[in-house]
Amino acid sequence: MQEFEPRIVAFLCNWCTYTGADLAGTSRLQYPPNIRIVRLMCTGAVDTIYVLKALIEGADGVLIGGCHPGDCHYQTGNYKARRRITILKKILNRFGYDEDRIWLRWISASEGKLFADTTAQMVEELKDKGPNPIKQLWMV
């Protein structure tokens, strides 16, 4: 059997983490190809619906990446994201859903390596977790 390859959707803020992901690219840091990036201007604009849709439609994990606390280019977007994602995780937890499929990370524009490492680590952990159960539920 082929090894399970998790699929990750990443919502990254334009200024820090997206630029950091670019830096990983220019530095040619290798990381697993399991991640697809969606650029948003700020993590404060990551709707929980985006996260849920990604999970329902087949992603095995969702990464939200933004500027470090205090560095959001729109004052407080990342704090809003933090609150929103915490609540989302709590709710999902209530339904018995593994909240650790959703990762919120602060990665700055200079932290290309951190982006590559985070991706690699997330892929590893999702491999252990196995496929997203919602996907199967949905398929019946």
Add this chain to the structure above:
Amino acid sequence: MSKDMNRDVLVIGGGIAGMQSALLLAEKDHRIYVLESAPAIGGFFPLLDRTFPTNSCGVCFMSPKPPAYCPIYESDFHENIELLTNCELKDLAGQAGNFEVSYVEKPRFVDIEKCDLCNRCVEVCPVEVDSELGAGIEKRKAIHLPFAQAIPRSYVIDETSCTKCGDCLKVCSPGAINLQDKSRERKLNVGAIVLGFGFEPFQGENKGEYGLGRYKNVVSSIQYERMMSFSSSTGGLPGRPSDGKRPKKVAFIQCVGSRDPSCGQGYCSSICCMYATKQAMVSKERDKELEAAIFYMDIRAMGKDYERYYERAKQEYGIRYLRSAISAVRELQRSKCLMFTYGLENGQLEEEEFDMVVLSLGFIPPARVKETAERLGVELNEYNFCLTDEFRPTETSVPGIYVAGAFREPRDIPETVVEASSAAADVSGLLDDFEQRAVEEEEFFEEKDIADEESLAIGVFICDNRGVLAQGLDIEEITRLFEQDPDIVCVEKVNITSLKKGADEIKNKIAEKELTRVVIAGHRGMALSKALRSVCKAVSTGSCLLDYANIGEQCANVHALDSPAATSKAKSLVQASLRKAKLAVPRRAGRKRVCSRVLVVGGGISGLSSGLSLAEQGMDVTLVEKSDKLGGIARTAYYTLKGSDIQALLRDMVSRVEAHPKIEVLKGSELKALEGTWGSYHSLISADGEEKEILHGAVIFATGGREALPDEYFFGKNENVLTQKSFERLLAGREEKAAKAKTVVMIQCVGSRDEKHPYCSRVCCGQAVKNALKLKELNPEADVYVLYRDMRTYGFYEKYYHEARGKGVIFVRYEPQARPEVSASSGTLRVSFFDSVVKERISLEADLLVLSSGIAPNEDNHRLAEIAGLELNADGFFAEANPKAAPLDSVDRGKYFCGLSHSPNHIGDAICQGKAAAARASALIWNAFQEYADNQAYVNERLCSGCGICVSACPYDARIIDEVSNKANVLEDLCKGCGTCVISCPNGASQQYDFERSTILDILDEVIG
């Protein structure tokens, strides 16, 4: 007035200061050359990823147009800035307005245009040396990329270490390496020069007793900073050099190479107390178990909000601060731990073991500064930093050459940003004439109206960098995606090795094929989209209907070993981009006409210097002063610590302001109301009972502060109890009461650094030293006692503290829990305090008791904040948009503050701040039009229920509910396009261009699909 001078500017040094000056001046259509001797710009700053007092980075806020990328990228992107890296100044001729500069472009040995960054040369290079920013713990090869985010992003061979073995030549497939590369001499003509040389760390090895270089686990603060960086090899968790283990107990030793005449370093480096505090705090944040101790002489937390930071470090983080003298550091044989022997203030000797020791290095002028200064003709001071006049802080001894940042004196980032802005103001004063600027007229770009386009005309550009894309991805398979799509007009391959050529190629195609939407797939999408933005507007699409898929950086480069997977990822990213481009809603790029007048509120030193600076550039200024005299608090100041005459300065400034045809002075006036947004404010001023309306584009608050009046120590009850300011007046007038006093006791921090006023007033230690010296000058016999908590005579002021001690002024420290006590029975003042050095309580009779009561914010600040929509910090001073990189700006660009209303400061700094605020304001209003932010929000009125949630969600007050229609509106000039409102809207009425909720949900189909 016409200024017949060359408007080009040379900035030497590409660190924070240089980049800041460059970015500000570039906004005003100056052509800027940034000359940097290193192969990449950035200076020290790429070393830092956390800064005090926020423990965040924040330098992105430095750009005059927020939101922005890191200043390194912004400098690279800016069309008016040209980076001359790896270049060395050679000679200078000419004078202000017309300099001829010759410089040497050192050989890079790698052709930037050809190099595709494959890294093979680095792999084969046999030479290994210490990396510049690796602080001796990281190695690099002779051929190397200076650091990961280096701009220009290109390898460079360092000539001194390279053996020219030629191994790299063999593996370089594009043939980018040329070992025969020679240095080239070039010439430039510029009108003005800004020096942003920065500083260098002191060589810690010179203080042999601490064992740097001998003991493995003794590291310099620079090394530790590097270890703490997430982008370093340690991943942000410092390890002991001896065994790589994470230290559990770390000691920081302060003042290594500062305040130490024994090693030729008499001055204080100003920033080490804070960076050590930061390093200790961040270390603790990363490892809760870690213990940190800081060994120091005085903690100098004198910047805005720094005292609170220091208190937090002690209270919340449990960092130990030990006022002590270290007598020995020994390495323990087995464990390689360090054994400290140190003497506490009371003479007690202690011993303690640490896993790791960090030396807080002071800073020295850059190497070879003497040579460079000589070439420029610029004079240096006794410490080999740039010599400046106290009241002209950013002017060097050569007219037309200005200085910014740490080359004047070691300083922190906010001060550097302020000074660099102030230097930019000086350049503007010399070269700019507002009335002669090139004004582009009302005509908007000729836009094709595509709102009712019948079909889409999409162009897809595959941007390859020397075939790297094709190596990693199956381009044919990707282009097959486009074959069936009727909306796609053309699919082009573009070589973007040279960004400019690539961008031009795309521009031409857009025009030729009349494209209305553009998708870029490949390398450098971010940079290309910046370069193309204006052209998209100009040529056809009316706005920026452009999207990019970085399949270079996100696929080809990072999944090199798995081409099929990389290709399939690339396909989904390209399809997502295509979908996004198709869904993009056409709109016009908005912009607004900017009103050119600047309103300056407050006629003290900083307000006067703002007003003068603006007027010198030919801008109209209205200066509003509450009292009937200009001068503010400086009217009661007489001399500075360095001996300059404040009253002479004031007379000069006031007369120049009053005589200047561009400045309208309104005395006895008050700001009553302020409406509008950046670029177009409407203010109401009451002058002598009459009301006056003013239209202006920016406003600078320079409303000053006041001397806080003590409510203790018999102040106001006993006539011999004075504040420093009144003491200064007596001394300046040589009045008997002061000049004849035999015993004078000064108490520092009265009403500062306590629960009620948790901030440090910064200037009082200097004031005390200044007045003590003055008294000694008038009456050498007088006994002067200064009772203090920490002497904060930072920077070059240290010299005077030293001098005062030499002249017999007695400094005695007290603890906040054992404050000096004063009695005044029958009018005689008796001061008693505990002297911990002699371990005795001392009581003495004082002729005069002088209280350093510090500076308080004006009460009026509250009213002004209310009127102008500004924030105050917890202490009542104006709060800045970003304490690090935008220290004088409000969140809503267009409002600036400076001087004492911003924070307590010395006069030189107030002048600097005044000019800096002027520079920032003038960069905003220089162009007759200013564009709105991209990707703004808009409202689908049909769906809007007027609930107002978006109004409260918006961080910029850019949302209102229209009273008539009860629908939400977007204030376009305030909206910065973050998208927060989109997801706050329960009805889906709020949308953001290019990031509509439905668009994102659609894209998800492509990415997951």
